[in-house]
Amino acid sequence: MAYDEFLVDRIRQVLNEKHTSFEEKKMMGGLCFMVDEKMCIGVDIDKITGIPRIMGRVGEKAYEDALKKEGCSEFNITGRAMKGFVFVSAEGIDMQVDLEYWIQLCLDYNPLAKKSKKRNKLEW
Numbered sequence: 001m002a003y004d005e006f007l008v009d010r011i012r013q014v015l016n017e018k019h020t021s022f023e024e025k026k027m028m029g030g031l032c033f034m035v036d037e038k039m040c041i042g043v044d045i046d047k048i049t050g051i052p053r054i055m056g057r058v059g060e061k062a063y064e065d066a067l068k069k070e071g072c073s074e075f076n077i078t079g080r081a082m083k084g085f086v087f088v089s090a091e092g093i094d095m096q097v098d099l100e101y102w103i104q105l106c107l108d109y110n111p112l113a114k115k116s117k118k119r120n121k122l123e124w
Contacts, residue, residue, distance in 0.1 A: 003030045003043045004052035006045045010096070011041060012053075014103050028077075030055070038113045046089065053089045059109035060084045063089050066105065084109075 008024075008031055011069050015022050015033065023034040030044025040055050042055035042090075054073055066072050071092020075085035093099040 002045045004045065007043050007052050007054070007093075010088065010099060011043065011103065011115075014021050014100055018103075018107070020107065028055075035110050036115075038110055038115050040110050040113075041103060049089075051090050053087050054093060054099075054102060056088060056106045057087050057113060058084060059087055059112060062109065064107060076101060 002007050011033060017027070019029065020035060022040070023037075025032050025034055028042065030042050032042040032095050039057055041057065044053065044055065046053050047053065053114075056066070063084050066086050067074065069088075069092060072088040073089070074081035075087055076082070088102055093102060
């Protein structure tokens with residue numbers, strides 16, 4: 001699992017300051033912060049550049065405006081962009097105020113997001 005611990009600590013700090021309950025789950029080669037059992041924001045390292053970035057679940061309404069912000073790009077790991085999800089590279093989150101902006105955007109969408117369906121485990 002490759003992610004930047006300093007960036008993870010910064011996100012934890014913001015979520016704690018906002019009194020937001022969250023869980024951390026290692027997934028997709030990084031670390032995801034789950035809020036209300038829904039993927040909210042994640043951290044990984046871009047495999048091409050080697051630079052830390054966040055993945056934000058901003059929702060489809062905020063998606064187009066988000067893409068206009070510095071450091072923001074489509075969330076595309078399969079060759080097809082996932083609308084409502086974005087990557088934000090280091091230049092978009094270096095300043096604390098910018099990181100807080102992205103976290104708040106993800107938190108604002110979180111109540112509208114759908115939970116992923118839990119898979120039933122077969123019992124033998």
